[in-house]
Each structure stands twice: as structure tokens, then as C-alpha cells.
Amino acid sequence: MAILTWNAELSVHIKSIDAQHQKLIDLINSLQKQISIGMGKDNVAPVLAELLGYIVSHFKYEEKLMSDKGYPEYSAHKKEHAGIAAQVRGLSHTLGSGKPISSPEMSAVIKNCLTQHIMSADKSYSSFLIEKGVK
Ligand SMILES: [Fe+2]
Numbered sequence: 001m002a003i004l005t006w007n008a009e010l011s012v013h014i015k016s017i018d019a020q021h022q023k024l025i026d027l028i029n030s031l032q033k034q035i036s037i038g039m040g041k042d043n044v045a046p047v048l049a050e051l052l053g054y055i056v057s058h059f060k061y062e063e064k065l066m067s068d069k070g071y072p073e074y075s076a077h078k079k080e081h082a083g084i085a086a087q088v089r090g091l092s093h094t095l096g097s098g099k100p101i102s103s104p105e106m107s108a109v110i111k112n113c114l115t116q117h118i119m120s121a122d123k124s125y126s127s128f129l130i131e132k133g134v135k
Helices: 015-036 041-068 074-096 103-131
Strands: none
Touching: 015 041, 015 103, 041 074, 041 103, 074 103
């Protein structure tokens, strides 16, 4: 069962970024599903690697937009991205070392990736970037 669903409250009103956030939610749901049905490390690791890869490219996309448009909170936002990426990388290392990933750890990543980050940091750049013509 999906643990997160896309809803209008998550929208930053920028089409490309909303689409990427939806893809992120899909990947997190896939990962959670693999873990909850007790799939082994060999099945979970590729999904986690895909999630990490997607997170990194999505963050780069946002960072380029913010940098190109001269967003004043760029540095702080970039720092927040680095923190989230490090957390997901940590999960990947934990898994690689053979330890199981616990649900609370997963929940923390999900919370950082979405509930907190999209709802606050991402929403903060929304009107600035839209005013600069980003769609
Ligand atoms: Fe962001």
C-alpha cells in the first residue's frame, strides 16, 4: 500500500518540479513496499540506489534554477539538500553493510524529503521563481 500520495498541498506551482516531486513519491513508495513485504537486501538495494540517484539529479535541477535566477536563499536550500542526500546515502551504506533498514529510519527520510522540505524550503522559492518566469 502506498504510504504517500500526491496532493495539491504539495504543489510548488512549477510544472517540471511538481512532476519530479511526484516521481520522488513513487520511488519512496516503491522502496517502502519492498521493505514492508520483507524483500531482501538484493531487492531493496537497487530501489534505494534509484531513489538516491533521482534525489541527486532532482536537487541539481532545483539548484541550477535557483542559482540561475539569483534566488537569495540558494545557499541555505543547497545545504538542506546536502543533508537529505547524506541521510539517504547513509541508508544505502547501512543496507550495503548487511544491516536491515528500520521503518523509523525510513519515516525520517520520507519526512525530510517531503513533508518538511517540499512544504517549507521548496514552497519558499515558488513565488520567486514563478515571478522570474519559471514554469
Ligand atoms: Fe528543494
